[in-house]
Amino acid sequence: MTIETVVFDIGNVLIEWQPERHYDAVIGKARRMDMFAAVDLHDINDQIDRGAPFRETIEVAAKNYPEFHDEILMWYFDWIKMAAPAIPHSVALLRALRTKGIRVIALTNFGIESFEFAETKYPFLTEFDQTYVSGRMGCVKPHRLIYDMVEAGEKTAPARMLFTDDRIDNINMAASRGWQTHLFEGSKGWAEKLVSEGLLTKAEAGL
Structure with missing residues (x-):
């Protein structure tokens, strides 16, 4: 047809779209693996994909996981570097x-x-x-x-x-x-x- x-x-x-690759380059693979084991960032991103506000959703996640606060915020501030090239x-x-x-x-x-x-x-x-x-x-x-x-x-x-x-x-x-x-x-x-x-x-x- x-x-x-x-x-x-x-x-x-x-x-x-390779967020893990960006994190590995910036914070190191070991730190990235620890964070992804503790925080389901892809599920959080799914919320954004369903229409949740981008920055607010990431900021809430950062507050909920203070041990990875700065790294989680990278999902917002470094997002375009993850969605590349x-x-x-x-x-x-x-x-x-x-x-x-x-x-x-x-x-x-x-x-x-x-x-x-x-x-x-x-x-x-x-x-x-x-x-x-x-x-x-x-x-x-x-x-x-x-x-x-x-x-x-x-x-x-x-x-x-x-x-x-x-x-x-x-x-x-x-x-x-x-x-x-x-x-x-x-x-x-x-x-x-x-x-x-x-x-x-x-x-x-x-x-």
């Missing part, structure tokens, strides 16, 4: 699809304020035909509701949507709804998928 809409995740698809080939694929007139949208777990900040650092985030940001929607992947909301907004048959994401649970939920899917494990594999679907030529896909 012909693909009408290509759906990009953002973290680890268009922008690397961009993945150039993936960005080129986004732009190549749009150049050909193919509808390209984003479906991302992202906080409201952090996404607005990211748009100022990564202009390509403003180039989608539509952007579905979990913080604005009040729910996150892989919950069924967020896929319901995308389908309602797009009014495209699920089988005509091709979705790439780096997390298998997000992919599995989309596939269960009839979406075409691709588990992102690198931009080359994603480029090859777009070529195999007839959306781009090898040259257009940078292959």
Whole structure:
């Protein structure tokens, strides 16, 4: 079935998202491991992705864990250094699809304020035909509701949507709804998928 809409995740698809890597570089791996064992920072980040206020949520967590107060605050103050760098080939694929007139949208777990900040650092985030940001929607992947909301907004048959994401649970939920899917494990594999679907030529896909 012909693909009408290509759906990009953002973290680890268009922008690397590796908080542990940043912490290891700044405070050392041992200190980072102790902190992550004591504080579920990814769960706290999920709250932000569901729409909780970014700075306030991190500040509350810092107060709740005084032994890691300064390091937890880094999740806010150093956030853009954790969400870096961009993945150039993936960005080129986004732009190549749009150049050909193919509808390209984003479906991302992202906080409201952090996404607005990211748009100022990564202009390509403003180039989608539509952007579905979990913080604005009040729910996150892989919950069924967020896929319901995308389908309602797009009014495209699920089988005509091709979705790439780096997390298998997000992919599995989309596939269960009839979406075409691709588990992102690198931009080359994603480029090859777009070529195999007839959306781009090898040259257009940078292959």
